[in-house]
Amino acid sequence: MLSLSKKLVKSAGIRSLATAQRSMSSAVPDFWKDVEEAPRDPILGVTEKFLADQNPDKMNLGVGAYRDDDGNPVVLQCVREAEKQIMGNKFMEYLPMGGFKEFCDHSIKLAYGDDNSLVKANKIAAVQSLSGTGSCRLMADFMKKFKPGAKVYITVPTWSNHHNIWGDAGVEKETFRYYKPETRGLDFDGMMEDIAAAEGGSFFLLHACAHNPTGVDPTADQWKEVSKLMREKGHFPFFDMAYQGFASGDCVKDAQAIDIFLKDGHMVGCSQSYAKNMGLYGQRIGCFSLTCNSEEEKTAVESQMKRIARATYSNPPLHGALLVSTVLGDPALKALWYDEVKGMADRIIGMRSSLRENLEKVSGDKWQHVTDQIGMFCFTGMTPEQVDAIYEKSIYMTRNGRISMAGVTTKNVERLAKAIIEVTST
Ligand SMILES: Cc1ncc(COP(=O)(O)O)c(C=O)c1O
Structure with a gap:
């Protein structure tokens, strides 16, 4: 040979x-x-530092993943029950390009409301996505293809991956004011000015609730004003809803911004993720949807979403879709899920109060923003240098001063408060 x-x-x-x-x-x-x-990556880099640290009391407050009061990851009971129900499932074939239809039907009801008229009239185009990141990327690709030249406006600051996603898709990015460092709250006036100044028909990437990284959300009245102004300007609101249920503990309340915009007659888009609220981080399960003006339009739009999915990953994975549709399709499991989401949100809200209490006990100053902010993250106001100093105490967070409240427990909250005071008062 x-x-x-x-x-x-x-x-x-x-x-x-x-x-x-x-x-x-x-x-x-x-x-x-x-x-x-x-x-x-600014977030994953923190985890690497944490893993390299040998201190048994080290704290990882970088990554936004829920932990119980012992600092352990959690598999929700509703998910364990759903696992039992789908155990032995023999279907291992490819899903269609748009994913599991039943899953998408449940998801849009969760985001837009069970009684929503667009849901009932079959006017919402939706596909299963690779969690929230995958939904955002589908939206960015969809924009690039069907609204070439349109800009996307992104809050300052935002989840850092938003910049990667829209940037890599080739969409032109602009930013708009959102957070006011002086008050550690919303820069409502700045936000309204920037929305008014943007070219009509621009796309606005809005965090539906539990803004990452600031934990600062507009109130319902502020959302109403934003919606009215965006309607006047003909802007398109795209809601990234990665934390539905995590802000208030109530999934319906956390979707209120979408509801407000729909009542004003907007066409909207939404990215949903079940990573945080159902604890399905590694299952990569989410839903990307766009409201349409007719059933025909919905069919066309959905077909193009599928076309993008086809060229990107062909079709999405099965297991997470089965889990979510089992939970959402069974009234008892859905009720259990609502309870468990509330339990996670309540633990975080409790830790905010405890952190504030411990901070005020040591420093005597007011740390009201810790309890005013909402959701998984607390934007402490610490500078990058102060964060570097807290790393020396084996406490890890992103250099923008963001703490994942999910990593705070009754056992470490006092040490955390002391360390924050030490590095911020020098
Ligand atoms: C604002 C925001 N959007 C989207 C995501 C995407 O998360 P995943 O892709 O894990 O669903 C995250 C995760 O941290 C986020 O904070």
Whole structure:
């Protein structure tokens, strides 16, 4: 049998093996020589630091994943029950490009309301997505394809991956004011001015609830004003809803912004994630939806969402879709889920009060923003240098001063408060 090099010599018609080898080695360019190392992800980089630390009392307040009061990850009881129900399921075939239809039907009801007229009239295009990140990316790709030239406006600050997602999809990005460092609250006037100044028909990426990283949400009245102004300007609101239920403990209340905009007659879009509220982080399960003006439009829009999915990952995974539709499709499991979401939100709300109490006990100053903010994160107001100093105490958080409240427990809250005071008062 001829060796590979001899075969190459033969097929290339090259006279000697040595000549062939010489020409082969000179013919192989280094394809990746200009590739530089990507910048470290600001959130995942914190986890790396945490893992390298040998201190048994170390705290990871970087990543936004729920932990119980012992600092352990949680699998919800409703999910365990759903697992039992789908155990032994023999269906392992591909899902369609748009995912599991039953799952999408449940998801849009959860986001837009059971009695929503658009849901009933079949005017919401929806596909299963690879969790919240995947939904956002589908939206960014959809915008790029069907509204080329439109800009997306992103809050300052925002979840850092929003910039990667819309940037990599090739959509032009602008920012708008949202957070006011002086008050550690909402910059409502700045936000309204920027919305008014944006070119009509722009896209606004809004956090439906539990804004990441600030924990600052507009009130219902403020949402109403934002909605009215955006309607006047003909802007498109796209809601990233990664924390439905996590802000107030009530999934319906946490979707109130969407409801307010729909009542004003907006067309809206939504990215849903079941990572946090159902604890399905690694299952990568979410839903991307856009409201439409007719059933025909819905069919066309949904077909194009599927076309993008097809070229990106062909079709989404099965297991998470089965879990979520089992929970949402069974009234008893759904009620259990609502209770468990409330339990997680309440633990976080309790930890906010406890952190504030401990901070005020040590410093005597007011730390009201800790309890005013909502959801998984607390934007402490710490500077990057102060965060570097707190790393020395084996406490890890992102350098923008964001704490994941889910990592705070009755056992570590006092040490955390003391450490914050120490690094902020020098
Ligand atoms: C604002 C926001 N959007 C989307 C996501 C996406 O999360 P996932 O892709 O895990 O659902 C996150 C996760 O941290 C987030 O904070």
